[in-house]
Amino acid sequence: MGEKGVERPATPYLLSTLVMVGLMMVIALFFITLAAKTESERNIIWAMLGFAAVLIVMMQMLEVVKARRAALEERKSISIVIECQECGEKLVRDFQRGDYVGKEEKCKKCGGKAMVTLIYSEKIR
Amino acid sequence: MIALMFFTPLNERIQLTYRMLEIQSYLKQLESYLTRADRVFEEEARRYGCSEEKAKKALKSIKGFFLIEPVSMDPVGIIKRLEHLLKTQEDRVDDFIREVAVNASEAERSNMKNVLAANLALDIIYRVVRHIFLLAKKTKNYFYMVQLYMYLPEIMRIARSYFRALIPLKEGIPIGDSLGPLVAFKLGNGSKWREVAKNVIAYEREASGRKLIIIKAKGPGGEVGKPGDAVEKIVKEHDGKVKMIIMVDAAVKLEGERTGEVAEGIGAAIGDPGPEKYKIETVATEYGIPLVAIVVKEDITEAITAMPREVAEAADRVVERILDIIKKKTSEGDVVIIAGIGNTIGISQ
Numbered sequence: 001m002g003e004k005g006v007e008r009p010a011t012p013y014l015l016s017t018l019v020m021v022g023l024m025m026v027i028a029l030f031f032i033t034l035a036a037k038t039e040s041e042r043n044i045i046w047a048m049l050g051f052a053a054v055l056i057v058m059m060q061m062l063e064v065v066k067a068r069r070a071a072l073e074e075r076k077s078i079s080i081v082i083e084c085q086e087c088g089e090k091l092v093r094d095f096q097r098g099d100y101v102g103k104e105e106k107c108k109k110c111g112g113k114a115m116v117t118l119i120y121s122e123k124i125r
Numbered sequence: 126m127i128a129l130m131f132f133t134p135l136n137e138r139i140q141l142t143y144r145m146l147e148i149q150s151y152l153k154q155l156e157s158y159l160t161r162a163d164r165v166f167e168e169e170a171r172r173y174g175c176s177e178e179k180a181k182k183a184l185k186s187i188k189g190f191f192l193i194e195p196v197s198m199d200p201v202g203i204i205k206r207l208e209h210l211l212k213t214q215e216d217r218v219d220d221f222i223r224e225v226a227v228n229a230s231e232a233e234r235s236n237m238k239n240v241l242a243a244n245l246a247l248d249i250i251y252r253v254v255r256h257i258f259l260l261a262k263k264t265k266n267y268f269y270m271v272q273l274y275m276y277l278p279e280i281m282r283i284a285r286s287y288f289r290a291l292i293p294l295k296e297g298i299p300i301g302d303s304l305g306p307l308v309a310f311k312l313g314n315g316s317k318w319r320e321v322a323k324n325v326i327a328y329e330r331e332a333s334g335r336k337l338i339i340i341k342a343k344g345p346g347g348e349v350g351k352p353g354d355a356v357e358k359i360v361k362e363h364d365g366k367v368k369m370i371i372m373v374d375a376a377v378k379l380e381g382e383r384t385g386e387v388a389e390g391i392g393a394a395i396g397d398p399g400p401e402k403y404k405i406e407t408v409a410t411e412y413g414i415p416l417v418a419i420v421v422k423e424d425i426t427e428a429i430t431a432m433p434r435e436v437a438e439a440a441d442r443v444v445e446r447i448l449d450i451i452k453k454k455t456s457e458g459d460v461v462i463i464a465g466i467g468n469t470i471g472i473s474q
Contacts, residue, residue, distance in 0.1 A: 019142075019143055019146055020143075023139065076431060078293075078298055078431055095296075095298060097296045097297070098297075099297075099471075100297060100299075100344065100345035100471045100472060100473050101299060101307065101310060101344075101345070101471060101472040101473065102310060102314070102344070102345065102472065102473035102474065103345075103473065118437050119298060119299050119431075119432065119437070119471055120299075120431070120432050120433065120434040120436075120437035120438075121298075121430070121431035121432060121433055121434065122433075122434050
């Protein structure tokens with residue numbers, strides 16, 4: 001059973017990227033209009049700005065990918081172990097609502113008395 | 126420009142705006158956790174015969190439920206007073222759940238109580254974070270915002286843990302904290318049991334010629350019971366002639382420690398607000414009974430969400446260790462109490 005209803009964490013990265021790029025634009029415009037005297041100086045500032053913006057966007061996208069990968073790794077399955085008290089057969093199956101440790105079931109192999117002995121979660125690989 | 130950035134509050138304002146945007150997005154995430162938690166509770170209430178409108182109204186009425194701790198300026202009798210308040214709180218919550226989940230069984234009602242507890246925890250986290258955020262915004266105080274920003278990763282980790290706990294609690298899946306009851310079940314399964322205190326059962330069996338009395342909360346609903354009352358009662362029933370009390374619980378691990386690591390120590394291994402631990406320590410001191418603690422390490426998320434395989438498998442190692450301690454430290458004919466402490470959700474007797 002997967003953990004239904006577990007929400008992937010929302011990431012604030014896209015919003016912060018926009019803010020950072022916006023701030024850089026404002027600073028660059030300030031330099032372009034007041035500090036740069038020649039066309040070539042302006043071009044250099046624009047090129048630097050473009051390079052920095054691409055770098056920031058790439059870094060933030062990497063963060064988004066990392067967060068999504070982490071969320072996927074957190075997905076878990078719940079399994080239960082049923083042990084037959086007569087033939088010793090062990091069966092592992094997915095958890096279903098209503099299962100609990102100590103619940104008595106019928107052994108699928110010999111039809112004898114079996115019991116749920118363990119319920120645990122595992123990461124889905 | 127550089128002077129403007131460094132020697133005026135402009136730099137601080139830019140950072141404040143930037144941090145505020147980030148905190149706001151975390152706050153939205155907390156709000157979405159809470160909305161989902163509300164929905165889970167309402168769906169459960171509907172499942173047990175409550176109308177949607179009644180469930181919504183009831184949940185709204187219990188939001189912000191609080192307990193005022195007893196006055197500590199005069200500490201005399203503070204444990205009794207705290208116990209009384211905790212009992213009143215428990216009764217109030219029991220009544221509330223009985224009203225909402227009309228057709229639920231005893232175990233299902235216990236599980237719903239746990240769902241409500243997770244919901245209320247998320248509610249208080251959201252309220253506190255929102256309070257600091259709005260206060261910082263209102264006063265434009267950079268330091269409020271920075272403090273909140275620094276604590277946010279840990280706050281979000283705790284909130285995420287409560288959020289992920291909702292499904293296991295709702296469906297009755299054993300959680301990491303159920304380690305103690307699981308060990309008790311493994312030790313006592315097949316033996317006769319009786320209810321010795323409110324929601325606490327005791328098995329009796331023999332091992333290597335010693336009489337073992339194993340206690341755990343009554344399952345399979347999400348209960349912790351009153352193990353303090355149970356230990357006190359059993360010790361008094363045996364006129365204090367108990368050789369040892371062994372307590373088993375889950376403990377929060379330090380970063381870097383392995384999940385499922387077993388550690389042994391001395392003292393009452395129980396994480397209650399105080400009264401149960403106090404009763405166990407008092408009765409052990411009164412009769413000079415050694416208190417042995419065995420814990421299994423796990424982090425906070427693992428403690429309140431579905432039990433990880435590493436913790437479940439550690440239960441067998443704990444059983445072996447207990448039997449080994451009993452063989453080495455006690456003699457034939459001795460009485461030993463073993464208390465499996467924790468939430469017994471998904472574990473019967």
